[in-house]
Amino acid sequence: MADAYDFDLFTIGAGSGGVRASRVAAAHGARVAVAEEYRVGGTCVIRGCVPKKMLVYGAHFAEDLEDAKSFGWTIEGKRFDWARLRDSVQTDVTRLEGLYGQTLSNHKVTVFNERAAITGDHQITLASGKVVTAAHILIATGARPLIPEFPGNEHVITSNEAFHLDTLPRRILIAGGGYIANEFAGIFNEFGCKVTIANRSDTILRSYDAALRDRLLQISMVKGITFLFHAEFEHIEKQADGTLLVKLTGQEACEYDAVMVATGRVPNIEGLGLEAVGVETGKKGEIVVDAFSKTNIDYIYAVGDVTDRVQLTPVAIREGQAFADSVFGPGEPYAVDHSCVPSAVFSHPPIAAVGLTESEARNSLGNIKVYQADFRPMKNVVAGRNERSLYKMIVDAANDRIVGIHMIGPDSPEIMQAAAIAVKAGLTKADFDATVAIHPTMAEELVLFK
Incomplete structure (x- = not known):
């Protein structure tokens, strides 16, 4: 590797894709550094699929305990403690975060727990002011929930905050028709909340087969979830008692105790310094890459949700693996096949x-x-x-x-x-x-x- 640089690889973002790429590159003998401004593990481990699946498990007990009666079980005094589940989930998230950090440490990857930006050719500047150089730069900063623009949008929460609620809302409005909206609708419904889904179109989970979409809609309605279609936010007003008065198109204003938006995700590219070296981005802000995850700048690559190819954790991991093997491994370069990718919605x-x-x-x-x-x-x-x-x-x-x-x-x-x-x-x-x-x-x- 080129000793003219401080590192052979500098990865910005320690999520699933960034950690995999960094670990594998280091295993191939590269000198690797990672910068992460929040927590090692990224969206999936810290505030995404892993803690969400734990909530799904918790929610399933609502029906399992009820069904147990028909299988001969008598359960006295059952009750649900949201704070206990919430804290148990966060304890395990912290455990997993430690394991991710340990993986990087075991592979002698240097970790900077601060923000990083590209400030010149092969140059990265950390929030502390430290400047380092790298032969290759990998951007793996992921994506974040999109919050639509409308009066009162400062009162909404996203999936990020849903994991940390002090108490469960008695009535919650969830905006969106995708997998995050339907998953959290099922979770909150099983926990005893009155759930309403507001969708700007008339279709939920539009990328899935129509028969499955219709079946989930039917079952969800039987379970007590309300669906409002062709409904977009006009405004939200916070009232004196803390409740939220929400006006949606085509609907009368209605009160909720919480409003959650799950209306898509946007790539995290702000403040990365992409313009400093001319990295090309697309219409949604995604970093444009080729089949080998390379940008238009020869030494800069990107993997995961920040590229908006397939926003799934296992895909980001495969992209990170392929990048590291192709750039630092002894074999021939190879690309990830993004066709025929299996997926799941952890609805109810x-x-x-x-x-x-x-x-x-x-x-x-x-x-x-x-x-x-x-x-x-x-x-x-x-x-x-x-x-x-x-x-x-x-x-x-x-x-x-x-x-x-x-x-x-x-x-x-x-x-x-x-x-x-x-x-x-x-x-x-x-x-x-x-x-x-x-x-x-x-x-x-x-x-x-x-």
């Missing part, structure tokens, strides 16, 4: 998907076959719960290859991980038909489609 019940939706498959392939299983899981039957699961398999009629699998129901994300391997590998419907079912399971529906 959860959704999982991989590949093309039915609509996408019809538009791109023309002749397809659609297999569907609509059933009540055995547990729901015994519990007297009418909630039904839905599995769909999309097959290219020309070659029998499975091009999409879509599921809503208990444990769908856990089942999907293995199913996604089959779709990515290009297996056929016949391959699934030839596999013996594990009975009785929900997953067996995948090999019993007719």
Whole structure:
């Protein structure tokens, strides 16, 4: 590596992608430094998917404890303590943060717990005023919740603050129709809050198969969640008693105890000094990169949500790995394949998907076959719960290859991980038909489609 620089790699941002890239580059022998102004671990570990999944687990007990009666269990004096769950989650977040820091330390990565900006060619200046140089710079600063502009928007919270609430709101309005809105709607609803979702369009989870979207909408409404469509903020007024009077388009003004916005995320590029060296950005502020995560500046790269390619933690990790291997490893450079990425929505019940939706498959392939299983899981039957699961398999009629699998129901994300391997590998419907079912399971529906 070039000894003319202080470091071979300087990473700005210690989230999932930045930590992976830094650790792997160091393992390849590079001299690596990371700057993180908040907490090591990034959005996923500190205020995203990890603590959110812990809240999801906590929320599931509301229905599990009720269903337990039908399975012979008597539970006396049950009650929910939000503060206890909140603090337990934050304790584990702190534990994970320590493990991420330990990983960097074990690989002899220098960590600067402060903000960093690019201030010249191969040059980074830290908030303390310290100036360092690096042969390569990686930007992995992630994204943050978008707060729409409207009168009174200073009174809203985002998913960031939702993890730290002092008390649960009796009535909460959640703006948005994506996975964050629907996940927190399910969480708060199970905790006993009255939840209303306001969406500016008439579609929730627009990237998912229509049948799954409709099923989640139906189930959510049965659970007591209210949906307002074509509703955007006009204004919010904080009243003397602390409640929020919210006026949405097409709706009468209504009082809520909290308003949460989940209307998208924007890349964190402010103050990075991108303009100092001319790094190209896109219309949404995303850093423009090629297939190998390289920007228009030869020695500057970017991975993760700041590039707005696929905003998923495992994708950022793969991008970080590929960058480090390609730039510092002994092998040939390689790019991440962003096609056929599996995903999940940890709603109540959860959704999982991989590949093309039915609509996408019809538009791109023309002749397809659609297999569907609509059933009540055995547990729901015994519990007297009418909630039904839905599995769909999309097959290219020309070659029998499975091009999409879509599921809503208990444990769908856990089942999907293995199913996604089959779709990515290009297996056929016949391959699934030839596999013996594990009975009785929900997953067996995948090999019993007719």
